[in-house]
Amino acid sequence: xxxxxxxxxxxxxxxxxxxxxxxxxxxxxxxxxxxxxxxxxxxxxxxxxxxxxxxxxxxxxxxxxxxxxxxxxxxxxxxxxxxxxxxxxxxxxxxxxxxxxxxxxxxxxxxxxxxxxxxxxxxxxxxxxxxxxxxxxxxxxxxxxxxxxxxxxxxxxxxxxxxxxxxxxxxxxxxxxxxxxxxxxxxxxxxxxxxxxxxxxxxxxxxxxxxxxxxxxxxxxxxxxxxxxxxxxxxxxxxxxxxxxxxxxxxxxxxxxxxxxxxxxxxxxxxxxxxxxxxxxxxxxxxxxxxxxxxxxxxxxxxxx
Numbered sequence: 287x288x289x290x291x292x293x294x295x296x297x298x299x300x301x302x303x304x305x306x307x308x309x310x311x312x313x314x315x316x317x318x319x320x321x322x323x324x325x326x327x328x329x330x331x332x333x334x335x336x337x338x339x340x341x342x343x344x345x346x347x348x349x350x351x352x353x354x355x356x357x358x359x360x361x362x363x364x365x366x367x368x369x370x371x372x373x374x375x376x377x378x379x380x381x382x383x384x385x386x387x388x389x390x391x392x393x394x395x396x397x398x399x400x401x402x403x404x405x406x407x408x409x410x411x412x413x414x415x416x417x418x419x420x421x422x423x424x425x426x427x428x429x430x431x432x433x434x435x436x437x438x439x440x441x442x443x444x445x446x447x448x449x450x451x452x453x454x455x456x457x458x459x460x461x462x463x464x465x466x467x468x469x470x471x472x473x474x475x476x477x478x479x480x481x482x483x484x485x486x487x488x489x490x491x492x493x494x495x496x497x498x499x500x501x502x503x504x505x506x507x508x509x510x511x512x513x514x515x516x517x518x519x520x521x522x523x524x525x526x527x528x529x530x531x532x533x534x535x536x537x538x539x540x541x542x543x544x545x546x547x548x549x550x551x552x553x554x555x556x557x558x559x560x561x562x563x564x565x566x567x568x569x570x571x572x573x574x575x576x577x578x579x580x581x582x583x584x585x586x587x588x589x590x591x
Contacts (some may be wrong), residue, residue: 287541288531292501293554295523296508298481298515303556305479305523306334310342310551313541314351315394318525322406322479324385332567333371333384333454340367340576341390346549356392360401361461370575371454385454389477400464404449407483410467411474411495418467423451471530481520485511500526
C-alpha cells in the first residue's frame with residue numbers, strides 16, 4: 287500500500303478539548319478513528335479516549351496482518367467499548383456515563399470500510415468532489431430524511447446540535463456500517479468532528495482536499511474552521527489520508543518498508559489544561575477494562591459453542 291496521512295486537533299473556543307483521534311497501520315491494513323466526547327455529559331473526553339485507544343488496541347490484536355471480517359470487526363468493537371465505558375462508570379462511581387461519537391475506517395485490499403455512531407463524519411473526495419459522506423445520527427438529519435424540514439433549515443433549527451445515537455449511556459449504540467468503497471489513486475479519505483464540518487462550507491472542504499499534501503489539507507481545514515469559530519464553536523479535529531502515490535506528495539508511505547509483524551501508530555496528543563475536569567483513570571486502567579470485557583465475551587462465545 288502507498289498513501290499519505292496526517293491528523294490534527296484544535297481546542298477552539300471551548301474550555302478544553304474533548305476530541306480524540308489516531309491512526310495505525312501495518313503492511314496490509316490501515317485504521318483511522320476519531321471520537322468527539324459529548325460536552326453535555328460529564329467526562330466526554332474519557333469516553334472518547336476509551337474508544338480511540340480501544341479501537342487501536344483491537345486492530346493491533348486482530349490485524350494479522352488483515353482483519354478477517356472488517357464490518358463485523360468495526361461493529362463488534364464499538365459495541366464492546368460501549369460496555370467498557372459502562373464498566374468505568376461503575377468503577378469510578380459516576381452518576382452518569384461518559385458519552386462520545388465515533389467514526390472509524392478500515393482500509394485493506396484497496397477497500398474502505400466505515401462505521402460511525404453520532405455526527406462525526408467520514409468523507410471520500412475524488413478529484414475535489416465528494417464521492418461519499420456518512421449521514422449524521424442527529425435530530426435534524428432525521429427530520430430532513432422524513433421531509434419535515436428543508437436543507438436550508440439545518441443550520442438554524444433549535445435542535446441542530448442534538449444527536450440520538452452515541453457510545454456510552456443508557457442505550458447500546460446503533461453502529462451504522464457503510465457499504466465498502468473501492469479506493470482509486472488520489473482519493474482523499476477525511477474524518478472530522480462537527481467542529482470542522484459545521485464551521486465550513488462544503489465547497490471549502492472539498493477544495494482543501496486538492497492541496498499538494500494531506501498535511502496541508504489538515505492545516506487549512508483547521509485554520510479555516512478555527513477562524514470561523516472565534517465567537518463560538520467546538521473543538522476541531524480531522525484525520526486525512528490520500529490514497530496512492532501522487533508525484534507531488536511529499537511524505538508518501540509505502541508499507542512494503544514495514545516489518546511483517548509491525549504496526550505504526552500515531553495518537554494525537556491533546557494538551558490538557560487546568561480547566562479540564564479530572565478523572566483518575568490511567569491508561570493501564572483503560573487497558574485492563576478493555577481486556578476484562580474482551581475476556582468475558584470470549585468466555586461467552588465458548589459457552590455458546
